[in-house]
Amino acid sequence: MREFSLRMIDGQELQVYEWSDVKKPKAVIQLLHGSCEFMLRYADFAKAMNAKGIIVVGDDHRGHGKTAQLHGKKMGFFSNHNGWEKIVNDEKLVNDYIRKKHQGLPIFMLGHSMGSFMARTYAIKYSETIDGLIIMGTGEHAILMTGAASMIARVHQLIGGPQTDDKLLWKLTFAPLNKHYNKVSNANGNEWLTRNVDAQLEFKNHPLTGKSVTTSGFKDMFDGMTFVAKKKYIKLMRKDLPIFLVAGDKDPVGNYGKMVDKVQRKFIALGFKSKIKLYSNLRHEILNEPEKEEVKKDVVEFIEQYL
Numbered sequence: 001m002r003e004f005s006l007r008m009i010d011g012q013e014l015q016v017y018e019w020s021d022v023k024k025p026k027a028v029i030q031l032l033h034g035s036c037e038f039m040l041r042y043a044d045f046a047k048a049m050n051a052k053g054i055i056v057v058g059d060d061h062r063g064h065g066k067t068a069q070l071h072g073k074k075m076g077f078f079s080n081h082n083g084w085e086k087i088v089n090d091e092k093l094v095n096d097y098i099r100k101k102h103q104g105l106p107i108f109m110l111g112h113s114m115g116s117f118m119a120r121t122y123a124i125k126y127s128e129t130i131d132g133l134i135i136m137g138t139g140e141h142a143i144l145m146t147g148a149a150s151m152i153a154r155v156h157q158l159i160g161g162p163q164t165d166d167k168l169l170w171k172l173t174f175a176p177l178n179k180h181y182n183k184v185s186n187a188n189g190n191e192w193l194t195r196n197v198d199a200q201l202e203f204k205n206h207p208l209t210g211k212s213v214t215t216s217g218f219k220d221m222f223d224g225m226t227f228v229a230k231k232k233y234i235k236l237m238r239k240d241l242p243i244f245l246v247a248g249d250k251d252p253v254g255n256y257g258k259m260v261d262k263v264q265r266k267f268i269a270l271g272f273k274s275k276i277k278l279y280s281n282l283r284h285e286i287l288n289e290p291e292k293e294e295v296k297k298d299v300v301e302f303i304e305q306y307l
Contacts, residue, residue: 001043006059006097008090015039015066016094019046019056027106027303028098030130031058032091032122034113034137035221036076036174036210037203038065045287045296052300055105057098061087061118063217065208074163076213083220084227088121095129106131108303113137113253113284114221120228124236132242132306134299137251137284139225140259140266146226149173153219162216169218177252177284192252192284199288234270243267243274244302246295248282 002018017039029049033039039058046056060067063077079086091109098107109130111119116138123133149169156166181191190200190210203209213221227233245264249257257278267274277298282289289295 001046006093008086008093010086012062012086012090013067013071014059014062014090014094015070016057016059016097017046019043019050021047021050022053022055024053025055025102025105026053026307027108027131028055028057028102029134029299029303030091030095030098030107030109031056032109032111032115032118033058033061033064034115035213036064038208040065041209042287045292048296049300054300054303055102057094059090059094061115062090063214069208074214075208075211076165076217077163078217078220080162080216083216084121084224087220088118088125088224091118091122092126092129095126099129106303106307108132108134108306110134110136110299111138112287117221117224117228121224123241124228124233127237127241130241132244132303134244134246134302135263136246136286137253138245138247138260138263139254140229140262141225143226143229146222146229150219150222150226153215153222156215157219160215162214164215165212166215166218167212169215170213173218174213180252194283194285194288195281195290196285196288199285231266231270234266237272239271240273242302242306243272244299245274245276246286246298247278248284248286248289249278250281251284251286253284 004016005013006016038060049056068075107130109119116135177192178189188200188204190203245260247254247260254260264276286295
């Protein structure tokens with residue numbers, strides 16, 4: 001694995017990771033991680049993809065992982081203004097790097113959780129730069145709801161500043177995700193992520209995961225969720241882009257599969273080449289579940305179908 005920094009248009013340095021232990025590569029996955037985590041959590045998945053001839057490249061987004069840690073930035077903070085636009089446009093520069101470094105190889109974008117909303121935004125803006133889209137652990141809230149939540153975050157930003165940890169919005173958004181498990185004996189608060197207790201505890205205890213999101217970070221995420229839900233923007237994706245929606249049917253982020261199915265029905269109604277798979281009994285982090293090998297197999301088969 002190679003680790004390096006890429007300079008963005010505004011001077012921000014992104015920490016990037018490239019798994020390329022592949023003799024005859026056939027494709028590249030551009031991987032977008034979720035909120036409150038970092039790219040190295042996907043090392044096991046990346047190595048498994050290398051074994052199948054697929055290179056994996058991903059970065060720690062602004063306000064996450066070593067991008068925040070090494071460059072003295074606030075965790076959970078993207079930017080004072082236009083943060084969602086910036087973190088999505090960052091991925092275009094990562095994509096430019098991939099296209100230059102691995103010329104001729106098809107690029108499949110995979111986004112998990114917050115990264116799924118980033119990937120959906122990216123595909124609306126830059127679908128001609130990717131050969132397939134894998135949307136993992138996504139959701140679809142009513143536009144009025146995410147719009148109202150964004151307005152609350154904006155008020156909080158005016159009062160407390162953009163880099164204030166927003167404890168109220170955290171309680172309203174992240175905390176309820178574990179409500180079905182809070183009464184479990186010795187609950188650690190991360191049961192909603194996966195049935196893998198080791199992964200739950202790692203997420204709880206690691207200094208680079210699960211701590212907080214700033215007021216402006218919430219504003220940016222709500223703006224992104226509102227954007228990708230609008231049909232007028234979805235229509236901007238190229239119609240022949242292969243799309244694969246994957247999630248656990250016990251994932252609260254997707255309302256236990258209902259929101260994921262809503263996204264799929266919207267894509268189909270708009271004429272896109274989209275398919276869906278909901279994994280029985282799997283929670284949010286399907287790549288950390290006991291059945292993760294099945295998920296990896298399905299990702300590889302989807303990619304190989306379009307080579």
